Amino acid sequence: MSKLYFRYGAMNCGKSTALLQTAYNYEQNNKTVILLKPKIDTKCKNHIESRLGINRKVDLLINQEDNILYMLNDLLKNNISCILVDESQFLLSSQIEDLWKITKLYNIPVICYGIKTNFKGELFEGSKRLLELADEFAELITICPCGKRAKFNARFVNGKFTTIGNDILIDGKSDEVRYVPMCGKCFLDQLNSNNNYITE
Amino acid sequence: MSKLYFRYGAMNCGKSTALLQTAYNYEQNNKTVILLKPKIDTKCKNHIESRLGINRKVDLLINQEDNILYMLNDLLKNNISCILVDESQFLLSSQIEDLWKITKLYNIPVICYGIKTNFKGELFEGSKRLLELADEFAELITICPCGKRAKFNARFVNGKFTTIGNDILIDGKSDEVRYVPMCGKCFLDQLNSNNNYITE
Amino acid sequence: MSKLYFRYGAMNCGKSTALLQTAYNYEQNNKTVILLKPKIDTKCKNHIESRLGINRKVDLLINQEDNILYMLNDLLKNNISCILVDESQFLLSSQIEDLWKITKLYNIPVICYGIKTNFKGELFEGSKRLLELADEFAELITICPCGKRAKFNARFVNGKFTTIGNDILIDGKSDEVRYVPMCGKCFLDQLNSNNNYITE
Amino acid sequence: MSKLYFRYGAMNCGKSTALLQTAYNYEQNNKTVILLKPKIDTKCKNHIESRLGINRKVDLLINQEDNILYMLNDLLKNNISCILVDESQFLLSSQIEDLWKITKLYNIPVICYGIKTNFKGELFEGSKRLLELADEFAELITICPCGKRAKFNARFVNGKFTTIGNDILIDGKSDEVRYVPMCGKCFLDQLNSNNNYITE
Numbered sequence: 001m002s003k004l005y006f007r008y009g010a011m012n013c014g015k016s017t018a019l020l021q022t023a024y025n026y027e028q029n030n031k032t033v034i035l036l037k038p039k040i041d042t043k044c045k046n047h048i049e050s051r052l053g054i055n056r057k058v059d060l061l062i063n064q065e066d067n068i069l070y071m072l073n074d075l076l077k078n079n080i081s082c083i084l085v086d087e088s089q090f091l092l093s094s095q096i097e098d099l100w101k102i103t104k105l106y107n108i109p110v111i112c113y114g115i116k117t118n119f120k121g122e123l124f125e126g127s128k129r130l131l132e133l134a135d136e137f138a139e140l141i142t143i144c145p146c147g148k149r150a151k152f153n154a155r156f157v158n159g160k161f162t163t164i165g166n167d168i169l170i171d172g173k174s175d176e177v178r179y180v181p182m183c184g185k186c187f188l189d190q191l192n193s194n195n196n197y198i199t200e
Numbered sequence: 201m202s203k204l205y206f207r208y209g210a211m212n213c214g215k216s217t218a219l220l221q222t223a224y225n226y227e228q229n230n231k232t233v234i235l236l237k238p239k240i241d242t243k244c245k246n247h248i249e250s251r252l253g254i255n256r257k258v259d260l261l262i263n264q265e266d267n268i269l270y271m272l273n274d275l276l277k278n279n280i281s282c283i284l285v286d287e288s289q290f291l292l293s294s295q296i297e298d299l300w301k302i303t304k305l306y307n308i309p310v311i312c313y314g315i316k317t318n319f320k321g322e323l324f325e326g327s328k329r330l331l332e333l334a335d336e337f338a339e340l341i342t343i344c345p346c347g348k349r350a351k352f353n354a355r356f357v358n359g360k361f362t363t364i365g366n367d368i369l370i371d372g373k374s375d376e377v378r379y380v381p382m383c384g385k386c387f388l389d390q391l392n393s394n395n396n397y398i399t400e
Numbered sequence: 401m402s403k404l405y406f407r408y409g410a411m412n413c414g415k416s417t418a419l420l421q422t423a424y425n426y427e428q429n430n431k432t433v434i435l436l437k438p439k440i441d442t443k444c445k446n447h448i449e450s451r452l453g454i455n456r457k458v459d460l461l462i463n464q465e466d467n468i469l470y471m472l473n474d475l476l477k478n479n480i481s482c483i484l485v486d487e488s489q490f491l492l493s494s495q496i497e498d499l500w501k502i503t504k505l506y507n508i509p510v511i512c513y514g515i516k517t518n519f520k521g522e523l524f525e526g527s528k529r530l531l532e533l534a535d536e537f538a539e540l541i542t543i544c545p546c547g548k549r550a551k552f553n554a555r556f557v558n559g560k561f562t563t564i565g566n567d568i569l570i571d572g573k574s575d576e577v578r579y580v581p582m583c584g585k586c587f588l589d590q591l592n593s594n595n596n597y598i599t600e
Numbered sequence: 601m602s603k604l605y606f607r608y609g610a611m612n613c614g615k616s617t618a619l620l621q622t623a624y625n626y627e628q629n630n631k632t633v634i635l636l637k638p639k640i641d642t643k644c645k646n647h648i649e650s651r652l653g654i655n656r657k658v659d660l661l662i663n664q665e666d667n668i669l670y671m672l673n674d675l676l677k678n679n680i681s682c683i684l685v686d687e688s689q690f691l692l693s694s695q696i697e698d699l700w701k702i703t704k705l706y707n708i709p710v711i712c713y714g715i716k717t718n719f720k721g722e723l724f725e726g727s728k729r730l731l732e733l734a735d736e737f738a739e740l741i742t743i744c745p746c747g748k749r750a751k752f753n754a755r756f757v758n759g760k761f762t763t764i765g766n767d768i769l770i771d772g773k774s775d776e777v778r779y780v781p782m783c784g785k786c787f788l789d790q791l792n793s794n795n796n797y798i799t800e
Contacts, residue, residue: 001348001385012628014621017652021614024652025742028612052617052624052654081747104385117332131331132317135351135384138738142625147681148201151335184335185201185304212428214421217452221414224452225542228412252417252424252454281547338538342425347481401748401785504785517732531731532717535751535784548601551735584735585601585704 002109004100006088006130008116009140010150010181015113017050018140019084022111031081034072038062038090038126043170048086062091068098076106088112089124090168096129103135113140119155119179120163121187142181150181154190161190202309204300206288206330208316209340210350210381215313217250218340219284222311231281234272238262238290238326243370248286262291268298276306288312289324290368296329303335313340319355319379320363321387342381350381354390361390402509404500406488406530408516409540410550410581415513417450418540419484422511431481434472435459438490438526443570448486462491468498476506488512489524490568496529503535513540519555519579520563521587542581550581554590561590602709604700606688606730608716609740610750610781615713617650618740619684622711631681634672638662638690638726643770648686662691668698676706688712689724690768696729703735713740719755719779720763721787742781750781754790761790 009015019035026033035048039061049055062068072083083102085091091099091112099110112134116127123131131137144150155162155169158176169177182190209215219235226233235248239261249255262268272283283302285291291299291312299310312334316327323331331337344350355362355369358376369377382390409415419435426433435448439461449455462468472483483502485491491499491512499510512534516527523531531537544550555562555569558576569577582590609615619635626633635648639661649655662668672683683702685691691699691712699710712734716727723731731737744750755762755769758776769777782790 001383004384012625014618014625017617017621018614021617021650021652022741025612025614029743029745029747031743031747050621052621052652054652054654081743100384101388104388121332123328123332128323128328132321132323133384137337141622143629143631143681145629147629147631183201184204184300184333188301188304212425214418214425217417217421218414221417221450221452222541225412225414229543229545229547231543231547250421252421252452254452254454281543341422343429343431343481345429347429347431401783404784500784501788504788521732523728523732528723528728532721532723533784537737583601584604584700584733588701588704 002103002107003135004103004130004133005109005111006134006137007111007113007140008127008137010142011115011153011179012051012181013140013142014050015140016048016086017052017054019048019086019111019113020050020054020056022082023056023084026081032079033082033084034075034080035059035084035086036062037086040064040090040168041087041170058086062095064092066095068095069101072102076102076108080108083108083110085110085112088114088130089116089126091126093125093129096126096133100133115153117152118167119153121152124167144181144183144186146183146186148183148185151184152182152187154180154182154187156180161194163191202303202307203335204303204330204333205309205311206334206337207311207313207340208327208337210342211315211353211379212251212381213340213342214250215340216248216286217252217254219248219286219311219313220250220254220256222282223256223284226282232279233282233284234275234280235259236262236283236285238287240264240290240368241287241370258286262295264292266295268295269301272302276302276308280308283308283310285310285312288314288330289316289326291326293325293329296326296333300333315353317352318367319353321352324367344381344383344386346383346386348383348385350383352382352384352387354380354382354387356380361394363391402503402507403535404503404530404533405509405511406534406537407511407513407540408527408537410542411515411553411579412451412581413540413542414450415540416448416486417452417454419448419486419511419513420450420454420456422482423456423484426482432479433482433484434475434480436462436483436485438462438487440464440490440568441487441570458486462495464492466495468495469501472502476502476508480508483508483510485510485512488514488530489516489526491526493525493529496526496533500533515553517552518567519553521552524567544581544583544586546583546586548583548585550583552582552584552587554580554582554587556580561594563591602703602707603735604703604730604733605709605711606734606737607711607713607740608727608737610742611715611753611779612651612781613740613742614650615740616648616686617652617654619648619686619711619713620650620654620656622682623656623684626682632679633682633684634675634680635659636662636683636685638687640664640690640768641687641770658686662695664692666695668695669701672702676702676708680708683708683710685710685712688714688730689716689726691726693725693729696726696733700733715753717752718767719753721752724767744781744783744786746783746786748783748785751784752782752787754780754782754787756780761794763791
């Protein structure tokens with residue numbers, strides 16, 4: 001029985017590179033893969049782009065109202081070896097369920113890449129459903145400014161750390177929003193020094 | 201820097217056995233451990249009991265209103281090598297945060313054992329916060345009646361599969377409630393054959 | 401396709417407890433398991449014994465000259481759900497290959513528990529073949545006297561650390577041989593303070 | 601205390617891509633990394649090259665007679681955040697020990713990327729020492745022609761599967777040598793259909 005995989009990490013951990021490598025590995029074996037991405041991630045439009053300088057067009061953009069099972073209905077009749085999803089944290093719970101059902105009903109592996117937690121240290125909707133349903137997880141590693149393994153995504157607005165604001169705020173769209181991957185200790189230090197308590 | 205660990209699994213995966221083994225390993229090295237358990241788990245009262253026939257008294261029972269940082273304040277001044285928590289899925293978000301802070305502020309490792317998802321396939325409050333904050337996860341494995349690795353906890357009431365009812369319903373208290381660890385495929389089959397859709 | 405698993409750790413990490421828990425989990429589902437152990441491990445004779453106080457008779461003891469495929473030939477015709485092997489580091493390469501073939505040819509999972517490295521920090525014959533062939537590894541954790549995770553097994557003879565002597569020397573048989581699970585740093589400190597260089 | 605990591609996989613699993621991504625992640629944080637490679641890997645000379653089309657010059661090539669501790673002596677006095685090693689399976693045991701000592705004595709993490717087993721399904725010298733000494737392993741995944749996860753590297757000479765020949769035989773140098781990553785079942789089928797028994 002095929003599996004639903006979740007490969008997660010903090011921001012800038014190399015998720016897109018890992019996804020593009022996996023697509024390449026399948027295709028070297030003459031296998032067909034499908035690349036999906038939620039439309040809400042407007043950064044690279046209909047491309048998956050790695051910071052290492054490689055990129056590739058996605059096969060389908062997913063809207064909030066899309067039923068993925070329905071959307072892929074025709075494609076699944078072809079000989080698909082794997083479905084790869086970028087920025088899967090932005091998918092709805094029901095869309096992650098669709099992907100899970102594809103693994104069990106069509107016996108096609110689905111590998112979701114995504115960020116685990118938002119700038120408050122809370123699971124995104126898609127990540128939560130993936131941690132509930134996925135058969136296997138793996139963490140992609142990136143580092144904190146202190147050199148340790150980063151687990152959190154600190155949001156800085158105009159250079160100031162904050163845990164207040166919209167859950168989704170794409171960086172790079174305005175100069176003042178920036179994310180820094182951080183280890184637990186550094187993130188807690190920021191919380192304490194800003195009188196930002198996690199539970200309010 | 202010490203870590204917060206989450207060792208999770210489906211029901212009956214051997215969490216209590218693993219916890220008691222870890223306590224034993226520390227104590228063989230003349231280290232002091234503290235054993236905690238939420239009071240809501242009424243099955244073994246103030247004991248941690250393994251189905252293999254071993255058991256041990258917990259050091260502190262945690263109530264819903266307890267601030268764990270405050271509660272352990274005096275104990276943390278002693279030379280504690282590890283804190284072990286059973287049934288951690290039943291802790292509140294804020295209590296998991298307390299445990300996380302202990303690892304970073306007191307440099308004491310905390311190992312939480314717990315069930316990941318409830319009978320609907322959704323994260324418990326404590327498990328959700330652990331998946332957000334823990335430095336390391338590991339899955340304890342148990343098996344589905346089909347022989348595959350179990351990920352879900354199916355609830356049967358009077359022999360009938362259901363996804364309706366209270367999130368927490370301790371088995372063994374009344375004869376009619378029973379849980380069966382299940383793999384994804386078997387759980388999905390149950391959902392489909394009962395017209396129980398996950399998202400309603 | 402069934403998998404060959406290797407669950408390894410330093411000495412006293414709880415391998416036998418984990419094995420007995422797994423056997424229990426299968427049998428709770430009315431599945432049949434087979435328990436194997438190399439005869440060379442003379443400590444508990446034909447039992448698998450956990451330091452937590454539980455024990456159980458093994459189904460078959462394996463001698464150095466045994467062909468496991470041949471030995472299990474009749475048993476494999478029955479409905480076996482899992483084969484569990486204790487002290488698998490002491491098996492020969494060819495015996496590990498037999499277990500690997502059982503997973504692929506008979507579609508029966510085999511879970512081997514064992515110590516990874518000897519007191520010199522080198523793989524045992526069985527562990528080496530398992531790391532070559534196993535489909536999945538997992539480390540069972542125990543701790544160093546310093547409180548960190550132990551990876552090595554330091555041998556002390558009459559209280560003195562040594563890396564000289566027979567590869568296999570069962571502790572407890574004579575008072576003067578004792579093993580201490582150690583982390584990398586403490587093991588390296590011992591090597592350096594004893595002028596015991598790893599590569600000679 | 602810093603760790604020695606081993607990220608291994610079958611051929612073409614994306615090791616070089618992963619290494620280059622890790623270097624990038626450190627440098628984005630203004631950290632200095634050192635890239636090493638054994639000279640024996642003559643494919644890309646003094647570059648680390650990913651099949652995705654990215655590449656980078658290594659800082660130091662390692663010869664068989666090199667003592668890495670001695671070689672890096674001056675560099676280690678600088679502020680190095682991480683040492684990254686490609687094709688680490690080709691290093692000698694003693695060279696892996698040098699890298700291990702660097703993690704413990706200089707507190708610098710070392711991440712070794714490499715192939716686990718040769719075309720006979722046996723550990724390379726460097727991989728063996730890494731599996732003995734590394735603090736953490738992770739498998740990089742690639743796929744078998746059958747679509748399953750590949751664990752083995754089958755060698756084909758003039759289109760014929762073989763387990764006979766030199767341990768190290770770089771592909772691409774002559775047209776007739778080719779490697780195919782394979783899952784356990786497919787590799788065993790090849791062994792059986794070629795009357796190539798693993799243990800001879």
